[in-house]
Structure formats: structure tokens, C-alpha cells
Amino acid sequence: MTLDQNWFTERCKEAGSAFSLQIKRKLHDEQTPFQHIEIYETEKFGNLMTIDGFVMLTTRDNFVYHEMMSHPVLYSHPRPRRVVIIGGGDCGTLREVLKHPEVESVVQVDIDERVTRLSEQYFPELCESNADPRAELRFGDGIQWVKDAEPGSVDVIIVDSTDPIGPAEGLFSGPFYKDCLRVLGSDGLLGQQSESPLYHTQSIIRPMHDEMRKAGFLDTLTLHFPQASYPSGWWTATIAAKDMPVTFLREEACENKPFATQYYNDAIHRACAATPEFLRRALLD
């Protein structure tokens, strides 16, 4: 069958696959100084934001991504007080991070303020904590922000970026990881979205581990989770630990987390780093 014009389709060129959502109407279309943002109302996935034709998030399934970008790395740090989010302009990761009472400050640095303003309008539930006094929303170059930050001034860095093409390319590189390492304090953790295990193990996940370790991180670990609206429906986050094993978990806090989630829980925390056999082999030295 073919899909008529009432569908949004994202093609994944390198995999010869495509994912489509049935849409009711386009709500917004804007070329910012950085990228082309479109918002659609879909039939069954709520609202959809795309950037340069790629799905960023939908109302229906963003919960998995945002929970898995924030809670695993935060419960893997012994005392996460100072958090930085690079990218993350839709504020979904920010909302999850702010659910942790032990977090004292979160700086979010996205290059494009329009992503945040449109998220406030079309994904208001993700922005419900933006006025939290612990949160600081900055709009600028995240790579530069990390370069300029004080050594040892951050506990957890979360890189919630677009794919490693265009403005986000520098976030997947050795020099950026070296800056992150310098900015992180003792026990510091870096968590970064790392694309699809099925499509990007050799092109992105394995090189990311190599670059993080070459930059000086002691340990690295890739978590995986379902994400229907991203290519292959299967996604990862990779965590790099400055000076401790990345498998640490604040068990009691995690088992008694004082907030609600839709995907994450302590069983998922323990499970999400179980490495599929092909990925385990690909990450062997």
C-alpha cells in the first residue's frame, strides 16, 4: 500500500526503512536560524515535532526517551546535585531531572530557543517544571558552554541532542568529551543519546565508547530502550563514568523513588544495561 498526503514519513536512508505517522493537520512550520521546525497534530500519537524532517518527539511515546535519558544516569551517581543538559530544548528531560529532590541546579543549554518556545505551546506537559527555581534555561552553544565551565563544577552532564549531523556533530567527538571530563567532579557521569543498536552499532555506538575512553573516562556502558518513533523503534543512551564503575546504583533511593514514571522503575534500571549478544561482541576490545 502507499500512504496519501495525510501522513508524515521519516526515511532512514542508511537502513532503507521509514516510519510514518498519520496526521490530522500541520500546526506550525518555521525556519529558525538553525533548523527547520514543523509541528503536526497526528491521529493517534498526539502532537509531533520534527526538525529538518526528522522526528524529535511525539506526545504519545516521548516518555520512554525522556525517562531513560535522565533517571538511569541520575540514580547511577552517588549524589547528583549539579546537572547540565546539552540540547534538550523540548524540556522533557529537564522535567524528569527536576523530579529528583537531590538535584539542586539544572542548566539546560540548547542552541535554538524556538524549540523551547514551541514546546511550551505544543507540549506544555513537558514544560510544566520550567519555572522551577532550580532550573536555568540558556540558549546558546552547548559545546562552548562546557568549554567555558569551571573544572569540577558539574555532577551529571546529559547530552540530549539531535543526530550527529549538522549542529550536533561536535557533541559526538573527542574534544567535547575531554571538556566534559574536565567539567565533571569526582564520580561525575556523562549520559548521551547514542542512536539505534540495530542501525548504528558500528557507525556510532562503538566509536562513541572508543572516544569517551580515549578522552579519559574510566568506564562506559550503553543502555537500550524501545522508542517507536525513532528509526528501528529501538534506541540507546551511553553513559561514561569519570572515575568509578558505571554500574553503580543507589538501590534504596531508586526502589523508593518519590515520583511517578511511565516506563522507568528499578527493575528497568537493572535490565536496561543487559547487552544484546551482537552489541556485546561489537564492544569487545
Next chain:
Amino acid sequence: MTLDQNWFTERCKEAGSAFSLQIKRKLHDEQTPFQHIEIYETEKFGNLMTIDGFVMLTTRDNFVYHEMMSHPVLYSHPRPRRVVIIGGGDCGTLREVLKHPEVESVVQVDIDERVTRLSEQYFPELCESNADPRAELRFGDGIQWVKDAEPGSVDVIIVDSTDPIGPAEGLFSGPFYKDCLRVLGSDGLLGQQSESPLYHTQSIIRPMHDEMRKAGFLDTLTLHFPQASYPSGWWTATIAAKDMPVTFLREEACENKPFATQYYNDAIHRACAATPEFLRRALLD
């Protein structure tokens, strides 16, 4: 963007989503007495078999499904000697089951012999164990086969069927589960594909648990795994245990399995039943 005629698209009506694969050419097209089978050569996913327009399997990603339909349930049984596969005509699950030296006999009952003959031609790697003397390939009604089987004559039943519409509908029902329970011996396990957690928790997964327990199974558990070419890219199998907890695992055998896999391993076994929060809540009584 729209996709031209060089793409196969499967639309998931209830979710307003679609998945597409870029194709080189159609290799086969056949209406059998039971269903419409098509085989395509894709650009990046190897060969693709569809039945009535729905993706059955691709060369590239079937390994996850077939491994997760077989190894978890087999390592959860203390001594799986006699196995029955209902459906499974492509023989991929059969191949995985036959990797277990402790299995003494496998009967596969698919209603449509043409699925198997076409799999032999276009997915020969899945059929490489079909001549194993422990395997018996039958073509007929799996529901009737279970109805006619001797009580206590089977250790593990695997239901590797199409969606619960058309010929497979009866495989998702109380009377079938009652027959399975009768046919299973002590410690017997039933494992069945149970669709997408994101799309079918309320319509299929929860009712399946209820029907299995009403039929007399002591315990039930849903496993989840990525499956790029199925709707939402996220799939499940649900295991029902006749008379023991379904969380049993032959740890030493699993950790030292004498065969290679691409997705499954002992870490994945322990992880795949970690229940996402929304699914855990949906399955609460």
C-alpha cells in the same frame, strides 16, 4: 516526504503508524488456500515475507524474535524434552529450539505448508535444521492438534502465530489455553507472541494474562524485546506456567549455553521480564 513504488509499507491502523522497507524487487506472490504470501528483496533488510500485507519476517531482524520466542521459555523449564510449535512455518523458531541438546522432539504444526516451502527457498538459513531427526513438520490445524494430543505429553508449547485476526484468532482464547494446560506435563510452559506493549497492552496483553489464568495456569509473565519490522518496533512474548513460578531459570545451563545467538544471552534472559511501569500497572489485578 512520500515514498515511491519502490517501498513496501505496512500500516498499523489502530495506531495511525506505518513501517516501510525499501525494496529492490518482488520475488514471489501467491494466494494459498489460507492467505496471501508475498516475498520481496529489500535494499537493506535482506528478504521480506509478508502475509496478507503484514510483515512476517525479514532476513535482517528476525533473529531477535526467533531467539526470544524460544530460549527464554526453554531455559525457564527444568527439563524441556518434548516441544510443540504452533504456527512458526518459517522454521526460525524451530531452528532455535533445536539448538538445545536437551530437547528430544519438536513437532511444528503450521496450517500452511507454503510458508515453509517458501521459507526453504528464500530464508534457507532458518530451515537449516529442518532435517534434524528430532523435528517433525506437520501441516494442519494447530488448535485441533492440541485438542487431540495426549494429556501431559508436552513440556513446552510455543505459539508462534500471526496476529489474532483470521486463522490465528482461536489461538488467543480460553478454550485453546485449557487444551494447552491439559496437554502440558508437570512444570509445563506455554509461550506465545503477544504483540506490542505500546499498542496492545489493553487489547491483547492484559486479556491474554486473564484468559491464561482463568484457564488454570498458575503464573504468567510478559517478556519484551525490540523488533524493528513489527508495529512500534517493540514486541512481547507471554509465558504461562502450569504449576510453578514462571520466573524459574536454569542458571548454569543458560550461562553456559552450547550454541551461538545474536540477541539472547543470560543477561538478556534476566532483563527481558523487567516490566515497564505502565505495563506493570496495567497487569495489576
